[in-house]
Amino acid sequence: xxxxxxxxxxxxxxxxxxxxxxxxxxxxxxxxxxxxxxxxxxxxxxxxxxxxxxxxxxxxxxxxxxxxxxxxxxxxxxxxxxxxxxxxxxxxxxxxxxxxxxxxxxxxxxxxxxxxxxxxxxxxxxxxxxxxxxxxxxxxxxxxxxxxxxxxxxxxxxxxxxxxxxxxxxxxxxxxxxxxxxxxxxxxxxxxxxxxxxxxxxxxxxxxxxxxxxxxxxxxxxxxxxxxxxxxxxxxxxxxxxxxxxxxxxxxxxxxxxxxxxxxxxxxxxxxxxxxxxxxxxxxxxxxxxxxxxxxxxxxxxxxxxxxxxxxxxxxxxxxxxxxxxxxxxxx
Numbered sequence: 001x002x003x004x005x006x007x008x009x010x011x012x013x014x015x016x017x018x019x020x021x022x023x024x025x026x027x028x029x030x031x032x033x034x035x036x037x038x039x040x041x042x043x044x045x046x047x048x049x050x051x052x053x054x055x056x057x058x059x060x061x062x063x064x065x066x067x068x069x070x071x072x073x074x075x076x077x078x079x080x081x082x083x084x085x086x087x088x089x090x091x092x093x094x095x096x097x098x099x100x101x102x103x104x105x106x107x108x109x110x111x112x113x114x115x116x117x118x119x120x121x122x123x124x125x126x127x128x129x130x131x132x133x134x135x136x137x138x139x140x141x142x143x144x145x146x147x148x149x150x151x152x153x154x155x156x157x158x159x160x161x162x163x164x165x166x167x168x169x170x171x172x173x174x175x176x177x178x179x180x181x182x183x184x185x186x187x188x189x190x191x192x193x194x195x196x197x198x199x200x201x202x203x204x205x206x207x208x209x210x211x212x213x214x215x216x217x218x219x220x221x222x223x224x225x226x227x228x229x230x231x232x233x234x235x236x237x238x239x240x241x242x243x244x245x246x247x248x249x250x251x252x253x254x255x256x257x258x259x260x261x262x263x264x265x266x267x268x269x270x271x272x273x274x275x276x277x278x279x280x281x282x283x284x285x286x287x288x289x290x291x292x293x294x295x296x297x298x299x300x301x302x303x304x305x306x307x308x309x310x311x312x313x314x315x316x317x318x319x320x321x322x323x324x325x326x327x328x329x330x331x332x
Contacts, residue, residue: 016098017272020271044244052237052240057314060088063226071119071120074119082322082325088318092315092319095315105120106120112322241307244303282300283297284296
């Protein structure tokens with residue numbers, strides 16, 4: 001039984017990483033990486049990349065503030081600094097094992113604030129539901145607003161949907177199908193785990209208390225502000241990188257919104273920081289907007305790598321801060 005559990009856990013960790021690695025290998029197999037070196041050293045405007053960093057940091061800070069707000073109605077009052085640092089740590093942890101960060105941040109709050117792990121996990125479930133709804137709303141609205149743009153693009157270029165689809169290789173279709181299957185598999189695993197989890201009475205109580213905590217949030221406008229600020233910051237963190245490159249600086253905000261929305265959906269596939277599915281989704285949409293395959297590949301690789309390094313730095317910073325944080329019990 002123990003061996004079976006270890007095997008299952010290993011498969012759940014290895015499969016997403018293999019999927020992400022396979023997609024990246026397919027996209028960059030035979031790619032001339034000297035082009036990326038040239039862009040990094042001679043063409044890229046690093047000023048815009050640096051200006052995007054504060055928004056990436058603020059997105060996580062707002063998430064920490066919102067999390068503290070959702071914990072208050074269930075009787076948990078952790079320190080703001082611990083909430084924010086737990087968020088920093090969670091994103092870095094998810095780079096090692098996809099989705100483990102959600103458990104890591106709840107564990108950090110339990111360790112340093114004495115917060116109930118299951119109640120904290122329940123609020124994370126609430127957050128995920130809210131974020132999923134926001135992403136769907138953003139995606140739906142953005143795509144509807146851009147339908148006219150796509151129509152004009154097709155008319156002026158003489159391009160048809162069949163023509164766009166013909167640009168996909170057989171491997172491209174396979175990658176798309178694999179991403180979809182991986183997302184379905186993740187949902188299946190979560191449902192299966194949740195059904196087993198719910199057999200434990202205390203866990204049910206904790207999760208449910210976290211989920212219904214939203215009804216008791218005292219300042220709903222503030223909660224909505226935090227939610228919009230999170231995604232607004234994420235978007236600006238991404239959008240400003242368009243101005244780093246000559247081949248994307250002219251594309252405009254709506255293109256950024258479309259690629260951002262599609263990329264946000266792609267990261268549902270549980271690979272480290274969305275590596276692979278995010279690259280494929282954003283690159284595909286950039287090509288639709290007229291960016292060459294090579295330049296689109298350069299954009300997604302540089303942007304994702306630099307932003308991932310920021311996540312790592314924030315994780316290291318939070319780990320150091322938490323290591324010197326006194327536990328709440330010790331402060332009493």
